[in-house]
Amino acid sequence: MDKLLDFTGKVALVTGGSRGLGKAMALALAERGADVVITSRKADACEAVAAEIQAMGRQAMAYGCHVGHWDELGTLVDAAYERFGQIDILINNAGMSPLYDNLTSVSEELFDKVIGVNLKGPFRLMALVGERMAAADGGAIINISSTASLNPSPDSEPYGAAKSGLNALTRSFAFAHGPKVRVNGIAAGPFLTDIAKAWDMPAFEKMAQSRLALQRGGQPQEIVGAALYLASEAAGFTTGTIIRVDGGTP
Numbered sequence: 001m002d003k004l005l006d007f008t009g010k011v012a013l014v015t016g017g018s019r020g021l022g023k024a025m026a027l028a029l030a031e032r033g034a035d036v037v038i039t040s041r042k043a044d045a046c047e048a049v050a051a052e053i054q055a056m057g058r059q060a061m062a063y064g065c066h067v068g069h070w071d072e073l074g075t076l077v078d079a080a081y082e083r084f085g086q087i088d089i090l091i092n093n094a095g096m097s098p099l100y101d102n103l104t105s106v107s108e109e110l111f112d113k114v115i116g117v118n119l120k121g122p123f124r125l126m127a128l129v130g131e132r133m134a135a136a137d138g139g140a141i142i143n144i145s146s147t148a149s150l151n152p153s154p155d156s157e158p159y160g161a162a163k164s165g166l167n168a169l170t171r172s173f174a175f176a177h178g179p180k181v182r183v184n185g186i187a188a189g190p191f192l193t194d195i196a197k198a199w200d201m202p203a204f205e206k207m208a209q210s211r212l213a214l215q216r217g218g219q220p221q222e223i224v225g226a227a228l229y230l231a232s233e234a235a236g237f238t239t240g241t242i243i244r245v246d247g248g249t250p
């Protein structure tokens with residue numbers, strides 16, 4: 001294994017690790033030696049991924065938690081440190097972008113939930129884990145953002161705003177927790193995960209062929225290279241930045 005991408009002895013915490021992009025990144029880290037804490041709302045789905053990781057000979061912990069619920073995050077972090085004694089890689093990946101008919105139909109509850117999961121939870125986890133990383137051997141934090149944070153995005157205005165806020169936190173936490181902790185983001189373009197189940201696929205294919213340089217949606221595996229890079233010493237001089245993995249989104 002390339003030493004730069006060898007995560008033996010490292011512990012990663014991946015939110016939303018039960019499926020989609022989070023699962024792909026969690027498995028990729030475990031395949032390269034990391035032990036992994038998998039968290040999402042559904043503990044049984046996390047257990048299934050943890051079992052896959054254990055079958056690779058790595059250690060894994062499954063933990064059911066809502067990342068938008070402030071108080072649950074302290075308990076999650078305490079449980080992870082109690083089990084492993086360290087977190088070296090935090091991937092704030094859990095996110096959601098509910099569709100709505102029009103802007104006035106966006107309820108306060110929906111708005112707060114979108115901000116809670118995509119922005120508030122990552123803030124709290126970066127504060128809790130980043131501080132402990134900085135006090136120990138350092139670490140790498142990766143925030144999964146979206147091209148919706150960069151481009152006007154009809155049907156997902158609160159989500160785009162939350163992810164823009166996450167980009168701002170990525171930069172400010174790089175300074176807050178530097179120099180021992182690197183904090184970076186990935187602005188994902190359209191990936192064909194469960195999120196895509198809500199899309200009008202013929203309309204999406206048409207849009208992809210006319211507007212995306214790669215003319216298609218991404219597969220979950222295609223987020224992995226950027227995540228491994230940012231988590232590793234290969235990115236030792238990279239912090240406070242956002243990498244686009246978006247198939248060539250304009």
Ligand SMILES: NC(=O)c1ccc[n+]([C@@H]2O[C@H](COP(=O)([O-])OP(=O)(O)OC[C@H]3O[C@@H](n4cnc5c(N)ncnc54)[C@H](OP(=O)(O)O)[C@@H]3O)[C@@H](O)[C@H]2O)c1
Pocket residue numbers: 015016017018019020021022039040041042043045065066067068092093094095096097117144145146147187188189190191192193194195196
């Ligand atoms: N797919 C795309 O096109 C796309 C594009 C741009 C950005 N992104 C971003 O990429 C990240 C991953 O998306 P994905 O496509 O992999 O989504 P996904 O397949 O829908 O998976 C979402 C993951 O997050 C977890 N999750 C959702 N709400 C949660 C909550 N309140 N608390 C804790 N965990 C929660 C889910 O598990 P539970 O249901 O068990 O909670 C699941 O593990 C998100 O941040 C998303 O915004 C995706």
